[in-house]
Amino acid sequence: MSKHNVTLVFEDGRSERILADENDTIYMACLRNKIRILVDCLEGACATCKGFCVEGEYDLADFSDEALTVEEAAQREVLTCQMHVRSDCVIEFPYESKVAIKGEPKSWECKVAVVEPVSSTVHRLEIEAIDTDAEHPVFLPGQYVHLSVPGTEDKRSYSFANPPHETGTYSFFIKVLEQGVMSEYVRDRAKPGDEITMTGPFGHFYLRNPERPILMVAGGTGLAPMLSMFDHMIETGMTSQPVNLLVGANDPAELFQIDELDEYKAKGISLTTEVAVVEGDDSWGGETGHVTDLLREDLIGDGVDVYLCGPPPMIEAAESWLAQNGVDGKMVHAEKFVPS
Numbered sequence: 001m002s003k004h005n006v007t008l009v010f011e012d013g014r015s016e017r018i019l020a021d022e023n024d025t026i027y028m029a030c031l032r033n034k035i036r037i038l039v040d041c042l043e044g045a046c047a048t049c050k051g052f053c054v055e056g057e058y059d060l061a062d063f064s065d066e067a068l069t070v071e072e073a074a075q076r077e078v079l080t081c082q083m084h085v086r087s088d089c090v091i092e093f094p095y096e097s098k099v100a101i102k103g104e105p106k107s108w109e110c111k112v113a114v115v116e117p118v119s120s121t122v123h124r125l126e127i128e129a130i131d132t133d134a135e136h137p138v139f140l141p142g143q144y145v146h147l148s149v150p151g152t153e154d155k156r157s158y159s160f161a162n163p164p165h166e167t168g169t170y171s172f173f174i175k176v177l178e179q180g181v182m183s184e185y186v187r188d189r190a191k192p193g194d195e196i197t198m199t200g201p202f203g204h205f206y207l208r209n210p211e212r213p214i215l216m217v218a219g220g221t222g223l224a225p226m227l228s229m230f231d232h233m234i235e236t237g238m239t240s241q242p243v244n245l246l247v248g249a250n251d252p253a254e255l256f257q258i259d260e261l262d263e264y265k266a267k268g269i270s271l272t273t274e275v276a277v278v279e280g281d282d283s284w285g286g287e288t289g290h291v292t293d294l295l296r297e298d299l300i301g302d303g304v305d306v307y308l309c310g311p312p313p314m315i316e317a318a319e320s321w322l323a324q325n326g327v328d329g330k331m332v333h334a335e336k337f338v339p340s
């Protein structure tokens with residue numbers, strides 16, 4: 001019987017990937033991996049083990065209508081004590097990871113390989129695993145990790161800019177604030193060889209199998225996880241749907257990776273990019289204003305999957321526009337770069 005990769009995502013954003021045999025129920029596959037998801041009857045009657053299968057193929061054995069209605073089953077809610085996967089799957093559980101998993105999320109000792117400014121306020125940080133033989137982090141494109149800040153006891157959250165299939169070296173785009181623990185480290189002290197601990201992965205903000213056109217809105221370094229998604233789309237051939245990407249920054253000097261976006265088009269993504277800056281300068285010939293001012297009805301058409309990433313006010317403005325314009329909230333995935 002075949003085995004498939006199953007990613008379990010818990011309410012607090014922690015995710016774990018297990019290998020599940022088609023013969024095993026998800027409950028059993030979790031148990032084999034020392035993950036104790038919530039169960040009670042184990043007969044498909046109580047709904048304690050309910051989750052939501054975000055993507056992938058599966059079968060459900062016997063279950064009662066009280067535990068899972070026809071409508072719930074049609075919406076891909078699943079009873080994991082009755083679930084056998086038939087392909088790689090992603091399953092979300094409505095409770096925190098500590099309920100099911102003993103121990104802390106995985107950590108990797110890394111060292112800085114590259115730290116370089118890529119715009120007036122953004123640095124690219126590339127780190128590499130020190131133990132090259134160790135198991136690599138397994139993440140979904142769009143997810144993030146905690147990075148320790150060298151010389152301090154602090155850690156901060158950053159979204160992977162590299163795709164999951166690139167292992168051993170990990171890229172992040174970090175906005176350098178005037179004051180801030182990580183900002184000051186990156187601007188003033190960071191150098192190749194510095195040791196950084198990476199912990200994770202975490203997050204509900206990840207690329208779903210594209211079945212509709214995609215609309216992405218990225219504010220500042222909110223572009224980082226979109227880059228991971230684009231590389232993943234190319235690697236896995238998920239390029240059938242058009243992507244409209246709206247990018248925003250405070251001024252033209254803050255923009256980064258804009259010219260590089262053309263490479264994704266050359267590699268097969270039908271990508272249209274529009275950029276807005278809050279304050280233009282004499283050389284700026286593009287749009288001025290907030291990135292959310294670029295939202296228009298033609299970008300949502302007959303239905304879109306929406307990915308929003310960046311500062312909280314941008315996300316809130318975009319969510320409110322999308323709701324007012326009839327976009328189903330279930331299709332909207334967002335990551336707010338809230339300060340720690």
Ligand SMILES: Cc1cc2nc3c(=O)[nH]c(=O)nc-3n(C[C@H](O)[C@H](O)[C@H](O)COP(=O)(O)OP(=O)(O)OC[C@H]3O[C@@H](n4cnc5c(N)ncnc54)[C@H](O)[C@@H]3O)c2cc1C
Pocket residue numbers: 144156157158159160172173174175176177178179180181182183184221222224225335336337338339340
């Ligand atoms: C899920 C997630 C993913 C993220 N991904 C990214 C990413 O890919 N790229 C990215 O650039 N950012 C990302 N962030 C934001 C990131 O985690 C940090 O919040 C950001 O980089 C600031 O960190 P810092 O240590 O430089 O600033 P902090 O030290 O956390 O300070 C944050 C702000 O508070 C202010 N401040 C600090 N101390 C005080 C004080 N005593 N009194 C008043 N104000 C104070 C600072 O001036 C600064 O403006 C993400 C956040 C989340 C939650």
Ligand code: FES
Pocket residue numbers: 038039040041042043044045046047048049050067079080081082
């Ligand atoms: S444990 Fe009761 S339905 Fe699965």
